[in-house]
Amino acid sequence: MTRRYAYVGPGELHGLAPVGVGVVRGAADLDAWLAARDPRELAEPFTFVVDGGGVLRLAPRRSEHVACAGGGDVLAAGEMGFVRTAAGWRVDRVSNQSTGYCPDAAGSWPAVAAALTAAGTPHPGGFTDEVVFRRCTACAARNVVHDGDLVCAVCAAPLPEHWNLGLS
Known part of the structure; x- marks a missing residue:
């Protein structure tokens, strides 16, 4: 069973409009979104959610998870960092750090792994930092x-x- 996490954070953040969100269904989507970032942003992890449809959505780090998710429930939420390799981008750090959704690490990792695998993006196989x-x-x-x-x-x-x- 895939867990869906409802937003449990401050109510005033629930209606925030998404800004700079990238929808990542494949390696080309990820490459295009990361290429459009200021190089200084690449040094920090990005805000991410896996939406109810299992699709990875990325936003600049200081974005609210609920805005990144478009206000909906998620399968996972946290922060994710990338490094460029000869073969393309890979995830080098990933956490379930989202005080708006407060996802359980064990319950949300399978959705993260599935979304990254579907996007053709190598990952560490588990959260590098569990909250x-x-x-x-x-x-x-x-x-x-x-x-x-x-x-x-x-x-x-x-x-x-x-x-x-x-x-x-």
């Missing part, structure tokens, strides 16, 4: 868990052991 998200059951705050410390950063209540943010 652990939990919602506090006491105060409802979204938390990024650091070093396995399952304690809410807002109210100090214990956090659930398993991912518990909204599935759509």
Whole structure:
């Protein structure tokens, strides 16, 4: 079963218009989108989502994931970096870092791998940086868990052991 992640971030960001989004269905799409970037942008990872149709969408790093997704649910979200090789572009770093969608690493990686494979883009085979998200059951705050410390950063209540943010 492929998980779909609903947007769980701040409501005021939900209506943002997408800016500079590249839709990547193949290597030519990726090459064209990355070639249009300022070379300084290539040093940083880009915002990405895998949309509900399994297509990779990229945006400049400081873009909101929900805007990159056009406001819809996603199969994955995070940040992704690329390096140019003799054979073309390859992903050298990728994370599930998206505080707007808070995707579970294990549940979202298969969609990332499938989208990159469909686009003919080599990748590391898993997230190079995994972020652990939990919602506090006491105060409802979204938390990024650091070093396995399952304690809410807002109210100090214990956090659930398993991912518990909204599935759509």
